[in-house]
Amino acid sequence: MDQHGLTEHTHSSFVPLQIRSERPKSKSITDFPAIDNRQDLWKYVNLDKLAGLDSDVLSEYTNQVSFQQVSGVGFAWIESTDPRVGSVGIPEDRVAAATYTNASRTLLIEINSDQTEPVFLNISGDSKEASALHILVIAKKHTHATLVLQHQGLGVLGEIVELDVQDEATLNLVSVQNWDAGSTHISAHFAKLGRNANLKHTTASFGGDFVRITPVTTFAGAGAEVEMNGVYFANSGQYIENRPFVDHASPNCKSRVTYKGALSGAKAHTVWIGDVLIRVAAEGTDTYELNRNLLLTDGARADSVPNLEIETGEIQGAGHASASGRFDDEQLFYLEARGIPESEARRLVVLGFLVEILQRTGVDSVIEQMTAVLEKKLEER
């Protein structure tokens, strides 16, 4: 029988492509060599698109950042020499180090009490000057909050986002990349979860020529949970890369990584590298990572590589799945044979596939606005 659509495989064996844990870390750009495609971290990247974010000197991105003061949340620009800065994560690549070196001030967002409404941070650029932005979010013990980073306009942005999710805290972090054409955005996220902390982390990347996000979650205390979600849509000429990494360094923690993307048009290119490391101490770990890509036209390319390193056998479960499939003629025929016109059929399939990830954020304005963006992107080729 003819089977169409996605196929996938699932297993839980060791994939020794690289040892994720041993990557060098430094705050200083001089500790990283010039970027080239032979480096595993940058092997898929068109170096011309880095747009200067790997250079020694970057401008500072501060005026383009705006927020509304809300009770229970502190916003402050602090010196990046403050000991709290860098306490969650240290750069692991040259662009992040350039960002760290050049952002002399860091935006500190302290969540001091429960927030019933989402807190929005608008990052809205208007130039192609390579710039650096460093954000540190501290979700204090026992607090609950949703924070949305909204990137839009024109920008060439190197960004670091540190998320310190303290014991028993719950943070829902959403990063929306809705840049104009011509933008480049390279962002390193570092999350550290305390005991019984809970992080939901979502990236939604739709606009910009080049968007690369490397979110790292480290379990610093037992019993914590992370859900890392991502959704992306690349049209012709767009490059979107996601490299989530979960570092199971503590026992009895749970991680779920789910990224879904669609590609439409020649030279649309997406890359997903999903790393999970289960260290010796991380007994009782429960982890699963999944990436699915939907190719809507010929000429698009989706790279998808899940890596799992397991250093202890005393775990609950570990698995991964990766699948890239075409929206093929048979699927189209099936829907059309039920009276659904072609454009509507495509819309149905793509929205059904991607909006589910947006819905997980629970942020109505993001779901509505990004669904509208998706509908528009579906019209493009």
Added chain:
Amino acid sequence: MPELKISDLFVTVETEQGTKEILKGVNLTVKSGEIHAIMGPNGSGKSTLAYSIAGHPKYTVTGGSITLDGEDVLEMSVDERARAGLFLAMQYPVEIPGVSVSNFLRTAKTAIDGEAPALRTWIKDVKSAMEGLRMDPAFAERNVNEGFSGGEKKRHEILQMELLKPKFAVLDETDSGLDVDALKIVSEGVNRVHAANNMGVILITHYTRILNYIKPDYVHVFVDGKVAEEGGPELAARLEAEGYDRYAKAN
């Protein structure tokens, strides 16, 4: 009275060995309310006829015509044919990841009717159709055909037929892969829709088993791309006893 008329139909398909002629002059007229069984050995062109009526792009019509109430079906796109009242219950329904059954059904119904169904009656209709086919309500939230068993896929096809209310339905080996209980449920569904809507049916099958549950008015035997023999239900009984061998010998 609505009529689906197939006249002297020739169809080719592209294969690795070049263009192959599959249908070689098919004539078939189905009126509303009639049930026509099309039987024949594997490779005789039964499924090609089904796909050609629905407009699958893989098949090229090189001669003849298909009309629905005098309208030229071959001029219509696939979705236009469905909206004109044709339905194909597929032998191998495809998986559509990310699209739930309920969303799919509502979108199809809206496309066929030209307007969204009234919510309250629609929910009731879906529920009662699913009950009739003994489908778990949780089914509606699953993705279209994803992880469905063979029997679930066939029930889902009949569910669509029941809700979309076509004038004419082509059932392409709907009986294949069904155990006897599922076959009964699916057949009851077909009979229900047939009776309720006075739907015309082209029932394509290799075996006579389904004809115990769905009674055809006419039986056509397909051999080598055209109708080799026609008759009433008694022809099916004869095939049951004698098989297709004598047609093979005649060739």
